[in-house]
Amino acid sequence: MKNKAIICGLMAVASAITGCTDMLEKEPLDSTADNPLFWNNEANMENYANTFYDNFPGYNGKFYTNALTDDQITTGFSNWKYVNIPAESSDWSSAWTEIRRANSMINSINNYATGVDDATKQYWIGVARLNRAMQYWDLVRKFGDCTYVEKVLDVDDPELYGERQSRDDVMDKVLEDLNAAVTSLTPSSSKRTWSQEVANAMKAHICLWEGTFRKYRSETDGQDAKDLEGAERFLKEAVAACEAVMGSGNGYSLCDDYQSIYNSESLDNNTEIIFYKQYVKDVLTHSLIANTSSSSEQSGMSKDAFDSYLFLDGKPKATTSYDTDDAGVMTVSDTDGKEHLDISAQLAVRDKRLSQTIDHIVCYAGRDWPRTSDGMGMTSASGYTVCKYDNISIPLEYRKAGNYTCAPIYWLAVIYLNYAEAKAELADMGRGTIVQQDLDDTVNKLRQRAGLPDMSVTPDADPANNMGVSNLLWEIRRERRCELMFDDDIRYWDLIRWHKLDLLDNGKHPDITIGANLRNEPSPDLTKIKLTSNGYLDGQNGIRNYEYKHYFYPIPSSQITLNPNLGQNPGWTE
Secondary structure (H helix, E strand, C coil): CCCCCCCCHHHCCCCCCCCCCCCCCCCCCCCCCCCHHHHCCHHHHHHHHHHHHHHCCCCCCCCCCCCCCCCEECCCCCCCCCCCCCCCCHHHHHHHHHHHHHHHHHHHHHHHCCCCCHHHHHHHHHHHHHHHHHHHHHHHHHHCCECCCCCCCCCCCHHHHCCCECHHHHHHHHHHHHHHHHHHCCCCCCCCCCCHHHHHHHHHHHHHHHHHHHHHCCHHHCCCCCCHHHHHHHHHHHHHHHHHHHCCCCCCCCCCCCCHHHHCCCCCCCCCEEEEECCECCCECECHHHHCCCCCCECEECHHHHCCCCECCCCCCCCCCCCCCCCCEEEECCCCCCEEEECHHHHHCECHHHHCCECCEECECCECEECCCCCCEECECCCCCECCCCCCCCCHHHHHCCECCCEEEEEHHHHHHHHHHHHHHHHHCCCCCCCHHHHHCCHHHHHHHCCCCCCCCCCCCCCCCCCCCCHHHHHHHHHHHHHCCCCCCHHHHHHHHCCCHHHHCCCCCHHHHEEEECCCCCCCCCCCCCECCCCEEECCCCCCCCCHHHHCCCCCHHHHHHCHHHCCCCCCCC
């Protein structure tokens, strides 16, 4: 039944096609596509739909591990994902596989589920449309213009060889799918089922992304002209979706423990969670805890990210009354009995989320430190190690490998952030309003959990504002950055939609590759680390130059060979 919680995609009957040679020219997904007996059984519809759950990678791919941001410093050189045009790309092929799967499900239910009541059919069609929307949005944000197909194609269909359609037109179809899913799905009965709340959470995320992208994009960077009418429409849809979740009657509220969103063995009873990825001990596991607590040097928080956290007076580094010295002091650690740089004093006067995201000991090549007495000595490329996802109550053998803590997919904090930003963007355009109560009902609840004063709808200026936006938008973006630090590749795609990808040019913005202050380190091993002239750990391992072409991925060359009408994205040449 549709109220049954999804456990994992392992039980699904449909499997993905791999090794695709073009976007839609494939054999049928499986033998069930035109089988009336299969589609007249709701349990089969559910099992088929649950394969979509695997498209949410959870802790196996997007949390912490994608370091192409200004938040992280990696052990090696983190270049743009694509520097040259690839022959093949899973970013391209995987999305088309899932779009075909969704189209096949919709077609099969419409044509063969004659013995199933209409409400049930519409529910599962809604699930398919929701996931089709997600895949098309992912294609659009990565590749821009693309072919839009809502049927299962045969190899001789002309759509296979046509030109790409405008990304704006495709996103209008995405919105149609999202709204249809919201209408078709039922209210939540579990945090692991497809529901109306999940559909609205996805809609809010996608519509905020699209609305701001249309507002900030630039023709000078090979994109379409700004579309303020379209931006307004999508931002208002985002606001409506957030309001639907916040007023759903499902009792969503912020949990008291920020870290519990990320390091719990189950999220079923967490009041903040809307939808999550369940992992199962010894069955379906991940390695996120292992990656952030092992002896292998890990990616660490950048100084740029560290400095974005406010002080307890609610002010940034430039205007706070607190001591802003960020150099730790040598202290004997109780986990290994050795001296290390301790930044507990610095963390104590900052946003609480900072101390729940990084460790209080600075550790780096030449001076490793174990988080627990039975743990391994850790080092970080920036000196700041990530503790946000760890759960030290789990047996050590399951922290080293086979991690089974659960991953949030949609949760209330993100809804609050999306709502405040969409309202502020509309007000900034003169096409809406934002008042103090809007902040008090959303982001100020996050600030209270973080131990900070409330954000004002008319905040003071921060000299660090390098985005050219209003004081309010800057503070809302700061809140988003700190609340969602290292989460789900969000920061990279935020910079894309705000049209600020140039901030990842580490030649022009060297602070994004600077780490912890090692001024008080008595004997740094300079054969293992580099220091700046003022004693900070220098994590730069190469220059990443910004070019406007990086706003879109290149179309794989094999696809252009198959269909020259696709064309290549701006700035990409062989």
